[in-house]
Every structure is written in structure tokens, then in C-alpha cells.
Amino acid sequence: MVERQRDRGRARRGHGGGRAALALAVMAGIVASACGCGASGGAAADGADGGTAAVRGAAGTLVAAGSARAVTSMEMAAGGTRVTIRGEGGYDFRRRIGSLTVTLPKDPTGSPEHRPITELLSPSLLYMKNRGAGVPAGKWVRIDSATLADGNLVTGGATDPLTAAELLGSAGKVSFAGTEDLAGTSVRHYRGVADLGAAARGAAPYARGALAAAVRGKGFGSAAVPFDAYVDGEGRLRKVRQRFTYLNQGKPVTVASTTVLYGFGARVSVLLPRAADIYAGRVRD
Template sequence: MVVRKLRRAGGADAVTATAAVVAAVATGLTGCSPGAADAAPPVGAVVANGGKAGDGAAGGSLDAVRAVPGLLVRAGTSKARTALEMATGGTRLTIEGEGGYDFRAGRGRVRVLLPEDGDRPRRRITELFTPGALYMKNRGAGVPADKWVRIDTTTLADGNLVTGGATDPGAAAELLRAARRVTYVGEARIGRVPVAHYRGTTDIAAAARLAPPRVRGALAAAAKGFATDTVPFDAYLDEEGRLRKVRHRFSFTNGEREVDVESTTELYGFGAPVDVPLPPQRDIYAGKIAG
């Protein structure tokens, strides 16, 4: 994972913007109002589920997007890239990660690289996504480098949608179950893969009600912690209906500042082996975290 300082307005601002997301989400997110009504792609366009627009159910933009979580469970596993871009004041930061995810088990592993903090160099954090918990290794703040910190995601104000610096790929997909007012934007490519680009909004509280039990608690926490449940997204689906890329746009206030957060998850290498063993209890840090 790489952190890019896209525009710098001072070192302190850069670190503050990162800490606002990686350490905790202060207050609620604000989204934008719902967009245009559901629209089907033009006849002949490449659409999800291997069909052509106008072929009945295969051409339904809303149905195609809402079907994403189930199709990912059917696919089993994939490799994943994550990016969390933040903007506050005159500073923009992008935190990137890479790993893999098992959609049947609801577990994933991503490695992230945090930015410099004063004289402290960048440090790499390993994150494990599991149902109801986030594990972080090399967390810093007084935690030994060989120990893991376990965080109950149902206690986080954002349900771990942005807190860890990378959105849980399973949660990112589950948000699409409650997609609404979806429009077909057009054909695109993710690498060499042709995809259909859809745009719409989702409702976090509705997604929590529709989600399977393993992610329901975290999404329910996010629904309570955000100022609004409405979150805009762009989703890119391949010809089999599998999610190749999704971008959610959040914003929240940190003190008197408004922080814009754009979270992107890209999936590839479907079927690749993904092993996410949980750390033994003896390796989980039980002391006090400095901050």
C-alpha cells in the first residue's frame, strides 16, 4: 500500500487528515441526494450477467447492481486493491492497499502503508477483516510490532467503512444490496476487462437490514453513526455480473473541518487462494493503546 500526498498544504495537515480516518471517524457522514431514476443500458451495450441490453432481466441496471454480493459469494475469492482518498483544507492524501478476500467466509487480508508522522518513518500495517472484527498488526502507539490489536467493528461509528484506511471489500459489496436510482453510464475497461459502468446511491441502514449476519452489525453501527444513510457510488461489473470496481463517496466533519473521503475497491484474480488465519490469543495485545 502506498500513500500519495497529491497536494500538500503543510505536514501537520497531511498527518491530521490521515489520522482523522485511520484513527477514528469523528462525526456523521454527509451524502448527496438521490439521483435520476433507474435506467436500462442502450440496446446492444455490454451489460452485467453476460447479456445485451434489452435482453430482459440482464438489462436491468438496478437488478444487476443489487445482485453483486450474491455473485461474489458464488465466485468465492478474489485478489483486491483498495484506495482511500481524503481531502481536507488544501491537502489530499491517497492510502492504497493490496491483498485478498474470501467472500464466502467474510474474511480478508490487506497490507497498508501509513505516511510519515513527524520524524517517524512510514510503517506497514497488516489488517485482517473478519465478521465483526478488524485485526491490525504493527499498529504502533505503544503496541509491540509483533502483536495484533483486535477492534470490534460493531463499536465503530463508521462500522469500519473508512476507519482502518481500507474498506472491507465484503462490506463495500454489501452496500450495493440497497442500491437505488441506478443509471447505466456506459461501457468501460478495467485493465483489459470490459465492464459496464453504473452510477447510483445506496442506503446504509437498508443495506444493514438486507445484509447477512456476519456484516449486519458493522453496517448497523455505520447507519447509526453517520449523519445520513445516503452514499453515492460508481460500480463496474464484468460480463458475468461480478464486481470489478466500486467507488463510494463519503464526507464527515472533523472538528470545524469537512473531510471528503473516496473509497475505492478493485477486485481481480477471482478464485485465487486466500488464506486468512486468525492470530492466536497469545499474540493479541491486551495493554493500553497510546492513541
């Protein structure tokens, strides 16, 4: 899992130059060596349950909630070996920014674990510390999501929680899978399929660039994104699992991204790095 922490302030657009190379370095050796598996499907018909409206309105409901703690995971598998990237943190939905402490798995060779990566998130920008060879200690790297072939939906090892909710705005074929208990909270479980193209056209301005980049950049083998969404009694999205068909060197790889939200209203306070602390050079794997 990859969890997200909180962040504050207003993000600025990233530098040009080596952003594409940097993005590839973020997940080099992880996505490149994995292919995922995921499941989708529907149970009972949605009917009068209102599931389609509840799922499509997830982003607006989160903004109204203000903030939350978050846990996310990104899973891939290859040759019987499952790779999971984990993290935790929080997100300020009104400021549209958050922070995660991301833990990468051990290398298949058994080499020591990587240092945790700090990620500062927004629908348009990603800042990372402790990721990439050649980056001076204490420096941050910055990526503009709109420059990436996948809109940074999977490249950074986690899907921005608010962007994930915006993607649900295109939900179709929604079915009600039943009522479940999620960490002591009763939630309604819905299944369906989102569409990247429709989501990009209908998303709020803050998320439109990243979603449009995912369509324009052809980083995915399919625009269809099967999902499972869990909504509480107040209409808040508590958990979402989305399955992307990511293209790795032209080959489709299923990447399952899960976000769990809890502790709504939690104080979120994270400072963006100063311009002097941002590394603009080339990042090596």
C-alpha cells in the same frame, strides 16, 4: 489505495475495554486532518439493462465467485492536500475474511513513512499489526466493528470488500454510465446512491452488525452513499467507489473508498492470530 489480502478461519468477537480508544488511534492524524471530495451522478437511464439488479446482487455474486485479489484506496483532502491510504491483498468471500497490507502516507511534517500495516478483515472484526504506539512488537490489536461509530467502514483505512458489496444491496437511483475497459476487462459502469439504513436492514447476518453500527453510532453525517460500480460480463463486481460523509469532531468529511477486484478464484490462505498474540492494552497515537 488500500488493498486487501486473503484470510481464512472464523473470527471471534473482540474484547471490550479500550476498543473505542483503539479505533480512534487507527486513523488519528489521517482522517482527523483531512476532508475529502467525491463525485456522483447518473448518465443514461438503467431501463432494461438490469443495472439495479446487478448492483444489488453484488455480494451474492462475489460469494459465488469464491475469492479474489483486491486493491483498495481511501482518499481525503484538506487545504488542497490530498491524503491517500494504499494497500493490497485478497479476500475469501465464502469464508468472509481477507488480509491487506496497508501503506500510510508520509506525515505532512515530512517525517519518515510509517511501517506497512497488516490488516486481517472480516465484516465484524478487524485485526491490525504495526499500528499504534505502545503495542509490543509482533502483537495484534483487535477491533469489533459493531463497537465503532462508523461500523469500521472508514476507520481502518479501507472498507471491507464484502461489506462494501452488501452496502450496494440498498442501491437506488441506479443509472447506466456506459461500457468501459478496466485492465483489459469489459465492464458496465453504473452510478447510484446506497442507503446505510436500508443496507443494515437488508444485509446478510455477517455484515448486519457493522452496517447497523454505522447507523446507530451516527459516525456519518448522511445515510446516503453515492457510488460508482463496475460489473463484468459474468455479473461480478470488479470495482466500486463509495463516498461517505464521515463526521470528524462534528464536521463532515467526505471520504472516498475504492475497491478493485481481480484474479477471481485465487487461493487465499491467511491465519488469524492466536489469542496469546492479541494485545489488549491501550493504544496511543
